[in-house]
Amino acid sequence: MNLTFRFSYFGDRFFGSQMQPGLRTVEGEFIAACRRLHLFGDWREARFVTAGRTDRGVHARDQVCSFRTEMPDRAVQALNHVLPEDIWCTAWAEAPEGFHPRYSAVxxxxxxxxxxxxxxxxxxxxxxxxxxxxxxxxxxxxxxxxxxxxxxxxxxxxxxxxxxxxxxxxxxxxxxxxxxxxxxxxxxxxxxxxxxxxxxxxxxxxxxxxxxxxxxxxxLWDIGYEVPFVPLPIDEKSRRYLTDRRRHHTLMAEVSALLAPAKKQPA
Missing domain, CATH: 3.30.70.660 (Pseudouridine synthase I, catalytic domain, C-terminal subdomain)
Structure with a gap:
């Protein structure tokens, strides 16, 4: 079966999304999780592909990937438990014939x-x-x-x-x-x-x-498709990580705002 997943990640601990030998990347971690679950062996044979690349430090609320596997139920039920805390799947769908995460996006x-x-x-x-x-x-x-x-x-x-x-x-x-x-x-x-x-x-x-x-x-906030996705619950480790990050960024934003030069008032 050809599955497609919507997933999110914080990009600051990755060297970009695209796989690079010897470096931690989003694709590399996602493929490693799939292999640990024995969803596929060779990512090329499984036709693993994402909707696009993001640079180092860029985040995604809604990235999309697809791949072929003979164990779709295991993928849907277990991927979020195996992925690292800074990547989590938010929805899934059975990809229709001819679907491609990049070229099928509207x-x-x-x-x-x-x-x-x-x-x-x-x-x-x-x-x-x-x-x-x-x-x-x-x-x-x-x-x-x-x-x-x-x-x-x-x-x-x-x-x-x-x-x-x-x-x-x-x-x-x-x-x-x-x-x-x-x-x-x-x-x-x-x-x-x-x-x-x-x-x-x-x-x-x-x-x-x-x-x-x-x-x-x-x-990367959203990618539009003419495919209905089924929501997935976030894993607890990612939920805790997301909560901690929100607190951190809110605090940093408040500090930055306080340190920013005051707006000039009209004369």
Missing amino acids: SRTYRYYFCPIPGDAVAMHEAAQEFVGRHDFSSFARVGDRNPERRVLDARVFEDGPFAVFEVTGESFLWNMVRCMATALERVGRGEADTEEIARLLTEPAEQRLPAAPPEGLV
Whole structure:
């Protein structure tokens, strides 16, 4: 049977999601757990594949993988008990014929968390609207030999406690695209750029792309499919880990907000 799983992870203890010899990666840990359960031997023969790669330090609320196994019940019942505490499955489905985690996705959503809030979040939201639609994102990504045009379906910036959150949904994204977009919006929030500059970079790409914002603020938030998934309970060890992380990040966010320069009041 071809199974697909939605799963989450914190990326700061991984050298990215893609397997790398001798390094701790998300794929490496997931495949190791499958092998311990004897779900498959060779990951290539099992056609193990994920929806996409995340860089070192990037987190995922909703990553997706699929693989073939002759023991689907064991996979569904036991994977969360065997995976390390910083990876946990949230849902599963029997993958339909022709399903591929990357190519069957109809949309992807990312969130970038700014802490402290970099100035004017309302101006950041207004500037983010320039990204919506099909544009040349050469100034906002590492393009290489790929088509620089991408279609963004929705974008917004909102405040959530001590954070400003940039949420963007698109059909697909280029390498470092969201983090470069985040850099542009942070500059808008600080008054160092404006909406017109973002619009200009989308119509007249610069020779050098914008620098990518730090990876720790980026979360792969959601991947859309036309496949119904069945929710899975989180394992207790991951639940405790998640609770501890929430407490830690809330405390760090509050400290960062306190140490941030006070907003200038109008004269």
